Amino acid sequence: AQTVTQSQPEMSVQEAETVTLSCTYDTSESDYYLFWYKQPPSRQMILVIRQEAYKQQNATENRFSVNFQKAAKSFSLKISDSQLGDAAMYFCAYTLSGTYKYIFGTGTRLKVLA
Amino acid sequence: AAGVIQSPRHLIKEKRETATLKCYPIPRHDTVYWYQQGPGQDPQFLISFYEKMQSDKGSIPDRFSAQQFSDYHSELNMSSLELGDSALYFCASSNMGGNYGYTFGSGTRLTVV
Numbered sequence: 001a002q003t004v005t006q007s008q009p010e011m012s013v014q015e016a017e018t019v020t021l022s023c024t025y026d027t028s029e030s031d032y033y034l035f036w037y038k039q040p041p042s043r044q045m046i047l048v049i050r051q052e053a054y055k056q057q058n059a060t061e062n063r064f065s066v067n068f069q070k071a072a073k074s075f076s077l078k079i080s081d082s083q084l085g086d087a088a089m090y091f092c093a094y095t096l097s098g099t100y101k102y103i104f105g106t107g108t109r110l111k112v113l114a
Numbered sequence: 115a116a117g118v119i120q121s122p123r124h125l126i127k128e129k130r131e132t133a134t135l136k137c138y139p140i141p142r143h144d145t146v147y148w149y150q151q152g153p154g155q156d157p158q159f160l161i162s163f164y165e166k167m168q169s170d171k172g173s174i175p176d177r178f179s180a181q182q183f184s185d186y187h188s189e190l191n192m193s194s195l196e197l198g199d200s201a202l203y204f205c206a207s208s209n210m211g212g213n214y215g216y217t218f219g220s221g222t223r224l225t226v227v
Binding site for chain 2: 033035037042043044045046047050052091095097098099100101102103104105106107
């Protein structure tokens with residue numbers, strides 16, 4: 001079965017500090033895409049960052065970066081210079097190339113402390 | 115920029131009633147997806163449509179049906195509602211499948227009483 005595991009139900013970080021959210025996944029396929037989505041209290045899911053499995057280079061979007069370890073099936077999200085607006089649920093997800101659905105993890109609630 | 119529009123935003127129904135949720139994707143997006151998110155849960159895939167044809171199906175109950183119309187909007191119909199159907203229902207759209215990420219709507223909060 002294809003699964004996504006987020007082992008940290010909740011994390012806290014001081015404003016301006018760095019935090020890393022963990023995600024592991026399980027698939028026997030080689031062509032897939034990985035994502036981190038943010039769900040703030042307003043509840044709309046927002047794409048944070050995306051990684052193509054065939055690319056070794058880790059994706060970066062401003063303060064957000066990933067550590068993609070394909071052999072270990074690990075896809076962690078690093079948030080640098082954390083801001084109060086980063087407080088939200090963060091979901092890791094993946095999709096197999098050519099399919100039309102995502103598999104989501106159970107989410108990590110991030111709290112940012114002022 | 116246009117976003118994914120879902121209506122209604124909130125819906126309260128009684129058990130055994132029927133509900134219809136609507137989704138208007140971003141213009142020129144060719145794929146629509148429906149997800150169900152229970153309280154404190156991760157989103158669960160229900161069904162997707164690519165160019166108005168069903169493209170994938172998840173754990174969607176037989177009481178639920180969905181379709182995509184000629185103008186690309188989609189509707190999720192839920193009949194014989196049960197208390198356990200209370201959830202946030204998201205619609206999302208994308209172009210060329212989901213490889214480049216979805217754009218989600220704000221969701222419809224369905225409460226069954």
